[in-house]
Amino acid sequence: MAIRAVEVWKVYGAKDARVEALQGVSIEVEEGERVALLGKSGSGKSTLLNLLGGLDRPSSGGLRVGGHDLDRLSGREMARFRSTTVGIIFQSFNLIPSRSAVENVELPMIFAGRSPRDRRAAARRALEAVGLGARMDHRPDQLSGGESQRVAVARALANRPRVVLADEPTGNLDSQTARQVMSLILDHVHEHAATLVLVTHDEELAAACTERVIRLVDGRIAADTP
């Protein structure tokens, strides 16, 4: 089992300002399975992805991702989990503007303590794999949107994560570039038998790229269909 969420609640604020972003969500995802989280804006899909990626902690409920019980991990272990077990791809790329493409890809490996020579070689291979072998030393402001997202994909996959979490990765891209980027992600998932959780509101993309669709409405699972 790659992911198991049991009665996960995420509540923000208190009293009148209380917002229940997730209301007792329970899901199970097998190793190598490709799952889409579908829902409107504010349905809680990004919140669930953040919890699965260890960026946030649930208000209650249990979470097990890639063999780790997230509620039992210390801050330091959680950081290690983020840099090695999961790879997160954001809609807005989230590259560090002052760093070159290769340095951005190196980032998780730096925090994981890999040697400079080792991580530079891995980052170069990852960038070549996404077709950016000639743009390694370019900074994000010198790259197009598609190229930036490919750098972000390379960064997320460079450490060969067991679970890939993609939060609307094609949301800011044209359809052709979006296909290229999804193709890169799926290639990695197939090649390494990784688990994919794709957050999107694009029904077609979900159908094309995943084998199971979980629909979220107001923080609850409305449907879970293959």
Add this chain to the structure above:
Amino acid sequence: MRWFDLLLWALAALGQQKLRTSLTTLGVLFGAFVLAASLSINEGVQETIQREASKGDASRKVTVYPSWRAKRGSNQDEVKVKGRMSPDRRERIRKALADGGGRGGAAERVDLTSDRLETLARLPHVRRLIPIVGGQVVATLGNRPEDASVSSGAGEDPEFRRQIVAGRAFEAEDERSVLLSEMFAYRIGLVDDADIAQVIGKPLRIELWSPEEGPSFEVSLAGRSRGGRGRDEWLALRQLAWQIPAMLDQFRLTGDERSILEKAIRRPSATPAPPSVADDYRVVGIFRALTHEEDKDAWSRFPAGTDLILPRQTAVDLFFRDPARRKEGLAHAVLLIDDMRNVKEVVDRVEALGLRSESIVRFVERERLTYLLIFGGMTCVAAVALLVSALGIANTMLMSVLQRRREIGIMKAVGAADWQLQALFLVEGGLIGLIGGASGLLLAWTISFPGDAWVRSMVRRDMQIDLSGSIFAFPTRIALIVLFFTIGVTVVAALYPARRASKVDPVTALRHD
């Protein structure tokens, strides 16, 4: 994350904000500069004082004088205080009487007798004891007697040998020779250069008058210059002093006053006593007075205006042949100590014997304390300047954390642990301290050269003294202190911003941007 990566990452972050980094570093630089300059001048001035004081033997000399001390075994409880007074005042007076105070209390005089000189010579760390004999004598060259002052000295000091203008200095401490001052020679009529050359080898008779055998009164003429006193005048005044006791009836005195004086004075004698000791010494040389420049450096030369100098042991033998002076001891003696660092120990031992002492070490220590206080104040100002710049650093880094929230969020999302982010900001702070501190040190060191030249020229112009060595000192210790302090201050200043950085919520940081 490796330390090397931390360092590179922090350097890159500082490089991104060149202007802000430069301004922050500039604040640290000035603080470090003032701190380094203050410490360096303090060290240099202390060394200069030590160096100047150590010229020759002056710093290793302790001059010992006779003194008073409470009589051994005197019991404070046995001292009775008359009159009605408060208990506190009675206690103070009783204690003063018990301590002696040199005024009829239970105190005894500790003289520099020959026994005590031997004790002093045997003290640990005393390499040599130099007895100093001085006083008034009557010196007769041929048939011309003259009142003269005499000092003792072997003339072994190379500086003194330069003062010899004719003849030679002493070759032994006990030779029966005498040196004449150029002015004394002139006073007794040796005016021409040829006279000076002829006097070498001639005998000089020195007569010592015992104060015990002298008259009860001392008579001198007010306003007479030294040069105007001749032996005849001195003898006339001495005759007058002898005759005063017999003439007490002629003065307008009350009965009480007369009876007090009659009780106090020695029994009148019909004739003046002859000199207690008299002997002949061979004139071996003439010495000149110190020049103005030499006088500035002279810490313990012969008293200015000494007419005659006898070899040390010869002078001691002459003075101790007089029973009264033997009992009274010498006016002072100089102890030459093996090392300046042992002077304090010797001084303590001398004072434990009941004697009084003087050494320039105390003066030097007082001077050093003064400068230590001044530069201590300057160092505090520098420390405050650094602390103020630390506030600037804290503010700048806090702004940096706020501006880099997104970057911090990204780093957290890809696996940065809280401690790694904290370390990143602390290293940034430490680098600012290191660069600012090192630059401040370098600036202080660079400025020390023209600064030293300026101070030297000022001292040379105003005080006619050529300082040896620099008044700035940069031992490794100062560099380490400055760097340790600046890095410490900047790292402490970065603590709060670093903590804030580690607490950035990645979800919020990424969502808001």
